[in-house]
Amino acid sequence: MCLAIPARIEELTTPGNAIVNLGGVRKEISLALVDGVQTGDYVIVHVGYALQKLDQDEAEHTLELFAEMGMQDELREDLGESAA
Numbered sequence: 600m601c602l603a604i605p606a607r608i609e610e611l612t613t614p615g616n617a618i619v620n621l622g623g624v625r626k627e628i629s630l631a632l633v634d635g636v637q638t639g640d641y642v643i644v645h646v647g648y649a650l651q652k653l654d655q656d657e658a659e660h661t662l663e664l665f666a667e668m669g670m671q672d673e674l675r676e677d678l679g680e681s682a683a
Contacts, residue, residue: 603645604665605658608638619644621662 606619606628615630619642626647630636633649641658642649653661 603643603650605641605653605661606644607658608636608640608642611636611638617649619649 604621606621606626608617609620609625610618612618612627616627617630617636617638618625618627621644628642628644629648630642631648633642633652636642636649636652641653641655643651643653
């Protein structure tokens with residue numbers, strides 16, 4: 600299953616790219632589709648691209664819901680495969 604998932608920007612790398620973290624999985628993604636993203640922001644990630652910036656409270660709430668549903672491992676797998 601492929602999901603668009605909230606992930607926190609840990610580091611801005613080359614222009615237009617960033618490292619995100621979800622549950623310990625760090626992955627480089629493209630920021631080509633969003634503007635004004637900074638370290639510490641949350642973005643929705645799908646297939647290696649940040650689709651939009653997300654409010655921190657909303658991102659954390661969504662991640663808590665995924666955890667309650669037992670989907671954290673699946674989310675980490677999706678993030679791990681997203682930039683492959």
